[in-house]
Amino acid sequence: MTGGASSRRFGASRSLLSLAAATLMTIALAPASLAQSETTRIQRVISPGGIEAWLVHDTTLPLVAMEIAFIGGAAQDPAEKPGVASLTSSLLDEGAGDLDSRAFQDRMAEKAIELRFDASRDSLGGSLRTLSENVDDAFALMALAVNAPRFDDEAVERIRQGQLAQLRRRLNDPSSLASLGWSAAAFPGHPYGRPVAGTLDSVPTISRDDLKAFVGRTMARDNLKIAVVGDITPEKLGPALDAMFGALPAKAQLTPVPDVEPRGLGTDVVKTLDVPQTSIVFGGIGLKRDDPDFIPAFVLNHIFGGSAFSSRLFSEVREKRGLAYSVYSHLAPLDHTALILGGTATKNERAGESATLIRSEYQRLLTVGPSEEELEDAKSYLIGSFALRFDSSAKVASQLLQIQIDKLGIDYIDIRNQLVAAVTLDDVKRAAARLNEHPALLFSLVGKPEGLTQ
Template sequence: MSAPPAAEWPASVPQTGRAAPFVRLGAFLHRSFLAVPLAMTIALVAAPPAQSETTRIQRVVSPGGIEAWLVHDTTLPLVAMEFAFVGGAAQDPAGKPGVASLTGSLLDEGAGDLDARTFQDRLAEKAIEMRFDASRDTLTGSLRTLSENVDAAFELTRLAVNAPRFDDEAVERIREAQLASLRRRSTDPQTQASLAWTATAFPNHPYGRPVDGTLESVPAITRADLVTYAGKVMARDHLKIAVVGDITPDRLGPALDRIFGALPEKAQLVLVPDIAPQGLGTVQVKALDVPQASIVFGGIGLERKDPDFIPAFVLNHMLGGSAFSSRLFREVREKRGLAYSVYSYLAAFDHAGVLLGGTATKNDRAGESMTLIREEYLKLLQDGPSEQELADAKSYLIGSFALRFDSSAKVASQLLQIQLDDLGIDYIDKRNDLVAAVTLDDIRRVSRRFAANPNLLFSVVGKPTNLPSDMPSNVPPEAAKGG
């Protein structure tokens, strides 16, 4: 499992999947792609301090009523578009995980009257970057193009979302690529630990199924499954769109209708129930003959809409959200040298809030590492941080936030996520003030909420020994003790 979605991310966690909202839209750096010259990079350009960043986001509504958020920026002749359909892998048929992932991988593999090779050739001819991806809660699309080719890029996007071909050749080729990836991941300890964690935490729930499917489920997916999924999920009522770059509102509005206007008005989504993580207080071990044990841990968290999410975000930064100053980093790496890295973060799914983290250590130090992680978590919840520790955390989170958003593509991603999280178009003006306003009383309040069930579920892949004796596990006691 890649890092799950969250509205705020610790700097030490790879920012895959849903990315974090940002604080300044005025700082763009170009990331070169395809045939776009590297020389087109630019320096950071800050908006005037007195200008509200919200005023730079324009809400564009097409003649047909399709809404997008736009940041019109002419610094470079580039346009970046991000869009998402709510649904994602949570809408996979119960017995066929991987449908959403395979569907996304095939949307740009031929559409309309263009077969896969012709479609890809058209993208390459115009230096257009297009990709689709599925997470647990969304099916996302991403587009990067030179502004002179924006009409061609929008037309190819229209074909991809409205008329994917799902030709047999493309389906089998992409299916085999997905199976090859699954085979590689079957021997990757960190991936296996993540999959085992979600399967245990979310039993008999869509979140417990692997997003990319399994070696058994992917071969069983049919073309009809892909067509059905696309028809049910890709609709206008759950569509969010963000655009950044060299395009005006007057030009974008009609384009939205051309690209998305023919989609069904309403999605046919299966109800996904809310769920809290299960299996807390236990250890799940999968044996793998590797020198290090990969550990994923997690417990209860908060949904993004929860009023205490920002205080919880600050609390997590002190626990394991900072790459160099968190308590877990100091205790696990600096003081004892148990691991190269250790981290934690809040994962805000649409139907579950979770605290997640991970590390990797020698097999014979796995139990010690797990015990230490639990102790530091409980200590922070019970004793709280000092005033200075809280002040340092807030200062870092406020000062570093803008540095994460260094391209128009990233800005578009953050605009999209703000919409998906329903934070409001003025969120970027409020975010730093929300962090700055967090007090020790706020931290104590949210700590009490976490302390109501502070147990953690550990998933370990390797040959760990000396597991905590007070935590039930699926490992025989003699094996857990080690030699």
């Protein structure tokens, strides 16, 4: 989870959870096969109070998995106090209603319930896993967590210290520093430029009032998305949605976040750290998720750096030159920007060579485009691997939630592979031309990089 977490919450429940471990392991590995199903398996459930959830009713195993998200996330942190969303999310299951932290955690352990929350830039999310026989208890705990978090002093200080410890560890983690450095350089003065987990200066200043205010502003019914998978009927889920979320405010009071494009493109940002390797994060302007050319760009990125074994970056950076063990890229469409991001790590003396090669390969792909063979290989992999996103109830719930967040439609699972299969060479070249309107990449390097030319 994002931010500091209590070691007690995992340790104290271990003996009780072990009683259900074999059952939960079997359930977690059970295939859902949703990618091959009819869309009628996904039901839109509307509660009596008007709260919507997407449900896959599956009685194969006695498990219920729920994923929720409140749109807003760390982008809603006060500018002077980054880390509020992260600290809030870490505290929602640390006592709520008439249950203090220990009592709340013990209640989860007694029933083998997993409930956790985390924060990302654009949302605050929650995950619930329970055996179906304990679903009423699990839903009751979810209701307490989102409606009546306590934020007791002891819990706040314990989780705060955990979050600070995590931030201190990151000071010596080149990969984390490279990622933070990229965001800060790309989005100065914007919420996306602030660290989600906060800083060593900001986290100590976050008060209980800040946490309560964040919950009051951002956790409401109109910005809530819900996905449920497992052994629960629509008839039971509908009223349960009202019991869990019906008392939330009708509308969130979100601070407007401006759309933004990354700055510093074509430059290098370097942080010196005495380590033998340089960690590299690079990125530039991508396409938003609702852009008609997103799927062609998605296929194009797979050819560039999205495949662990067949991408151009893998071939050029690792296979041919041995510059790095791994190198990757991915499209990152956020709510208020669209990015292509990637990363690698290499010897300090070869950092400049690696950065130059990544830039040149990106430019070459955008200018010339892929071959027909590369396109067909990418499509075949992306279509064939799609089912792996649905091989457990938890994964299915997560995918359904993301589809709602991205506003892709309830039939997206059934049409996604068709969309990929329909991509032509002209489509990917058109997407490449779109990306080539802003081809420069910003690099963030942490270590003692040599040979940089920017």
